[in-house]
Amino acid sequence: MSEASLHRIGGRALEILLVVLCVCVVGLLVFSSWCAFISCFPYEDYCRYYNMLWNTGHGRMFHYMVDDNYLLTHLSFTLILLSPFVVLIDHPFVLSMLQLLCISGGAAFVGVTARRHGLSMCYTLVFILFYLGYHLTQYVQLDEFHGVALYMLLVPWLYHSLSFSRRFLWIPFMLTLFLREEAGFMIVPLFAYIAARDKWRSGWWYAAIAFVYASAATVVLYKFLHHYSPEAYNLDSIAPRSILDGFSREFLLYRLETWVWVLLPVLPFLARGALPLAAIPAVAVIVTILSGSWRQFSLLYHYPAIIMATVTVAMMEAARLQGTMTGRWKRMTEAGVPIYLFVLTLASYFLVGVLPGALAKRDEYNYIDKSGLQALWVAQHRIPKDGVLFSQHEWCSFVGGRRNVLTFETYDKSRHRFDVIFCKFSELQKSGFLPLLQNNEFGVSYFDRQEVVVLQRGYDASANAEVLNALKTPFILFAWTRAADGERAEKKGLRRNEYLQDMGVMRYWSGDGRRAFINLSSGSSVKLEPGRYKAVFLFKASAPKRVVRGTWGLFSIYDPEEDRNIVEKHIEPGPAVFRTQEVTFELEKASTVEPRVAGADAELWLDRVSFEKVNPGGVDHGEQPP
Known part of the structure; x- marks a missing residue:
């Protein structure tokens, strides 16, 4: 087989690998979005958007939460185009999937544009992987739903239309203009750059229209809808004091870390590409840096959307300019830049990302609650x-x-x-x-x-x-209590919670007693007056498949003030049905007590424990700890 054939086969294998990675990233974004949605972490804005779009689809334009109107929050006219999907797909998770479709659509425009710029297939796929998998994209997708996420579709679409299909440019232009009141400001540099690059007079008109509309929307229309009330703007984040506070020593480290990750992707594109890298994202970067809101200048939540979109477009324009190089520099950029961008995307994923496999393991993005x-x-x-x-x-x-x-x-x-x-x-x-x-x-x-x-x-x-x-x-529900953390417990059989039809959500233990006891439940407590009590544990236990520790498990009542178990009792063998077991104890003074369960040889489903006061008399105090 010739060297050329081997090179061709190796290139095709690399392309397939990159496609698989892109598909995997999208799949992980779907999974983590579902985890975040189910864990309700934190989903206050999601409800407002969902309710507004549902009402809009049923004829009540921008109406939400009984008597509110979304136009009093943002002038997001473009969002009404999503309302038919919300009506047709009657499930609350639809918004999260629409958001991911918009991000994926933006990635598709990135890929098509890169190919038409003459970039190799591998280079193009690396660009797509970067756009989908970089940690800033993860933040946008996993932070509920926000209208600004549509920037990640519209800005690449705009750039593609400006580069190859200006006949239909008005479509993404109007959609972007009406996305939010300030959206026009964000795209003025892109139109100005293209107009200057191509000596295209109409581009200056587009830039002027975007600037004039954004100015009118923010200064006149928005205040008109608020009847010119002082509450029309929340000026806290742009007040000089807030901006200066954002540059205090307390926040400098946040700013440095954030903007290092923004600058790292653009470094290899500076050769021949410094002008578009500085110009295209200029307004978005300035607004973000000068914001007095730490969430915005730290690029958390949905705030990276416009930065990610404009910086990626600037990188593609820089890559196009680098394609005009000749000789050794051209070969170096064509080989080195994709490798650099690929390695950086992986580093971002594992070091500061939040999807499964990242170092910063976040339960709300990795487990289905x-x-x-x-x-x-x-x-x-x-x-x-x-x-x-x-x-x-x-x-x-x-x-x-x-x-x-x-x-x-x-x-x-x-x-x-x-x-x-x-x-x-x-x-x-x-x-x-x-x-x-x-x-x-x-x-x-x-x-x-x-x-x-x-x-x-x-x-x-x-x-x-x-x-x-x-x-x-x-009473305390075990599914809502703290469980043992870390991979050790996961590997030993603690799957946190399981849903049983007609019974609800249970804390589950597989019955692996090969090592130390595993703490299945702790951290939740009740305050009780002095007296005698019985803690009634409702649970289901299956006979051990193998006897290792010689016990099915352990119930205990813990006193956090004295840091000791008041009483503990082994789980009694019995049929594999839901049943109760009582653990009685006595309190000499008002105390806060915490029920705990340790897993051992038996498979367990833990429902709840309730505390009932008992009359004085013969009381079985269980097995007193040493």
Whole structure:
């Protein structure tokens, strides 16, 4: 086989590898987006966007959260184009997938443009991998849903149209202009650069239109919608004091680390590409650097979207200019730059990324929260679509597909009346909903006997007594407690939570007792008055497949103040069904106690533990620890 054939085969194998990596990154973005969505981390804006787009699709333009209008937040007219998808796909996760489709669409424009600029297939695929997998893209995708994520589709589309299809340039231009009130400012440098590069007079007109509209939108239209009230702008982030505070010693390290990661990708493109690298992202970079908001100048959450889009476009223009080199420099850039960008993308992924496999392991992006799945199921199957819904703040993203939604943050007692309540059982007392149950104004329509409860105005109140009685008995759900952290526990069989139909979410242990006891539950406590109590553990245990530690597991009651176990008791052998086991103990003074469970030889599903006061008499105190 000739050397040319070997070179061709090696190049094709490398291309296939890069395609596989791109597909894997998209798959991991889908998985981590689902994890973040289910864990409700933190998803306050997601509900607002989802509810607004759902209402817009049903004819109530920009209406959200009962009596709010999104145009009073941002002039995001372009977003209404997403509303048909929200109506057709009746699932709250649709917004996250639409956001990823926009990012992937931007990556497709990056690839098509790079190829038409004459870059090799490997070089093009590295560009796509960078655009999809760089940690700044991860931050944008995994931070709920925000309209600015569409920059990552529209800016590459604009650049492609400017380079190859100006006949249809007006489409991405108008979509970008109406994305937000300030979006026009962000694309002025791109049009000015292309106009100067190609001596294209119309480009200056496009730049002027973008600047004039953005100025009018921010200075006139936005204030007009607010009836010229002082609240029309939140000026805190652009006040001189806030900007100066952002350059204090406390934040300098954040700024340095952030902008090093922005500068690193552009370094190999400086040869022949310094002008586009400085010009195209200029406004986006200046606005971000001078912001007084630490979230913005640190490029966290959704803020990297415009930076990632404009910097990538500038890098592609620089790569086009480098393609005009000749001789040794041309060969060096064609081989060295893709390798550098590929290595940098991998370094970014593992060192500062948040997808599975990264060093900064984040549970909310790496694990599917089974308790969140339970709440989502209830939201989809046990909540009526009619009436005003008052939702637990963490779960509001699950219920945005309806006309009216309220949370604690948006509720005003003088203006709002709700008909359905969707909240955590543990929040009933704190939220002030208890009187609504006691006077039977609301009835319990769903209670999973764990953490999710649904109340409806005028509903049959026959189940109210069960919920009220449960409130009098302190209990802790194991699925909501802290578990052993780290890979050691994962490898030894702790899968945190499992969902069992008709029972809810359980803390699960596979029954691997080969090493030390594994702490399955800790960190959650109840405060009890002096007296005798029995802790009633509700659980299911299967007989050990192999006896290693000689016990099925261990229940204990821990005193965090004295740092000792008050009592501990081995799990009693029994049938593989849900059953209870009591552990009794006595308190001489008011104390905070913490139930703990240690896993050993038996497979376990842990539901809850409740604390009941017992009458004086013969009490089995279990096995007292030494």
